Amino acid sequence: MSETEGMNAKQKLGYYTQKFYDDACAAHDKGEFVCWSSSIAPSEVFTTMGIHIVYPENHAAAVGAKHGALEILELAERKGYTMDNCSYSRINLAYMELLVEEKKTGKTPEALAKLDELKIPRIPLPDIIVLCNNICEVLLKWYENIAVSLNVPIVIIDVPFVHHPGKIPQRSIDYVEAQFKRSIKQVEDLCGRPFDYDKFIKVQEQTQRSIAAWDKAMGMASVVPSPLNGFDIFNFMALIVCARSEYAAEDTFTTLANELEEKAAAGIDAFKGGEKTRIAWEGIAVWPYLSHTYKALKALGMNMVGSTYPSAWSIHYEPGDLKAMSAGYIGCYYNTSLDNRVDVVSSVMENTKCTGILYHNNRSCKNMAVMNVEMEEMISKRTNTPFASFDGDQTDPRNFSEAQYDTRIEALSETMEQNIAAKQNA
């Protein structure tokens, strides 16, 4: 805890992100275990047993953001993985093959060396993997391929679909709780020692503190003008994904919340007075084009303050209550109906005072993108705001066009500014 004293939130983010990758890479030398996990899975169980958790989705995002995706994607496609597969899955499966090749031959394959040169963090091969399909079903086959290729145990938390997080059937809660209990048995088998239930409570408590700090920091987006820029959400979310059950998340988000509160009190906003309009961004970032997508919005004074990411990881439950924890993971945004998503997005837009919304039609994620077409109209009617959409991809750089994005956001900006002017003149 003292090692981050004096650091600002951004520095803590950098410090902890690096530390988690470094610690994971050093795990095997220390006789410790590594787990690969999907992004909204019960980290609590694995952290309790001291298992280092690495997140392939997050790692793939880093590959994309540091411009290493194209060659890796082509490697995956040469192996026979269709381009229609999620780009996170293609990147991870190809990366895994490179790690396996390096381990077998003792030599670093050229493609992997290139990623090292781009300063993309290394992840070690896993001893166990866990997937929770509350976010998508592609994970099932993706992780099955990893398990078979590496011959490692796989923990599957099969999450039934729910229409609304407030109305989860008891049988679904019981089903997921039973799978959490089974996962505990699986980590006991891996670690060769009994599960520490006292530590589990402490880990759950830490998770809740981390989430509370995340909620507080993200809540600052509702200030007008906002000291928090949505692209900060994309950057900082790494810790709520990868370190939710660790002090790192609590530490960083507490600092971030304090910084944002100070900025808000001093009237300093993310665009230093340049915020003209506020939008919600529905969907994940276009990681290979983070800079362009951000700068283009900033140039137009469009602050992205609305996002469903804050609430997606805001998994509240009473520590010690495994059924409540189960319900928390079941009620995840991506596991709910069109009507619920419309409710959530509309509330986000109302709370963060958005004057419009931008939809990322992410080719890699049918779960998100297919919903957009219906959501657009329903949310537009509910909130009486204009919207625009653009084609893109979370990590495949071939599926995005800067010119298309620019034209659409400009048109959205002009429409929003014209609406604001009309209101002022009315």
Add this chain to the structure above:
Amino acid sequence: MYTLGIDVGSASSKVVILEDGEKVVASSVFQVGTGSSGPERALKEAFEKSGLGYEDMAKIVATGYGRYSFAKADKQISEISCHAKGIFHLIPTARTIIDIGGQDAKAIRLDSRGMVNQFFMNDKCAAGTGRFLEVMARVLEIDIKEMAEYDARATEVVNVSSTCTVFAESEVISHLSNNIPKENIIAGIHASVASKACGLAYRTGLEDDIVMGGGVAQNAGVVRAISRELRRPVIVAPHPQITGALGAALFAYDEAKKH
């Protein structure tokens, strides 16, 4: 007071010089777009026709795909807003705009003040755009400007894919080898473009008047096909290819009046 609007598209460059925000004193169109000599040539022609020069222009607004490559513009405004502005100026009863350009298609919903309420654009796909017609004209070995005349003589609308330009091209070649008359194939091509455009237009709610702008609106066959598909009358804006440049010139006039 003179203002200038320039629309640098993917396939063509358009210039309008406007007097006092009302009268078009000169306009020009060159069938080459951004990155080419098109913009400069369009400007030169417009200046020659009007007897004016850059120094006479109070403000210049650029729009279209190549709007940022035009250094002399005072401002850049999206083609959505410019087409809406231009068409509403010409036809104040316009409430739904269908604009099909060289490589994109859009449907715009306007309110009674001519403000853009919502817009819908094509996906990352050339089907249903001017590019689609260019590809088909090449396969049929006719001038794209002749397509409307052929269409008027069609006895049947042959089925042509609206999902993919490349698929459609193969279908057209196949129809030609089966000796299907060009007229009927062209009617099918127009129906294909109409299908894509109408898919966007339906999302606007289709309030009258429905007005078409953009280069493809010059093709009466496409306009007929859209009207047939929508079962509604469709008005073609006068000089539909320059409605974007007109809108830009009007925005330039608004800018000039502010200062």
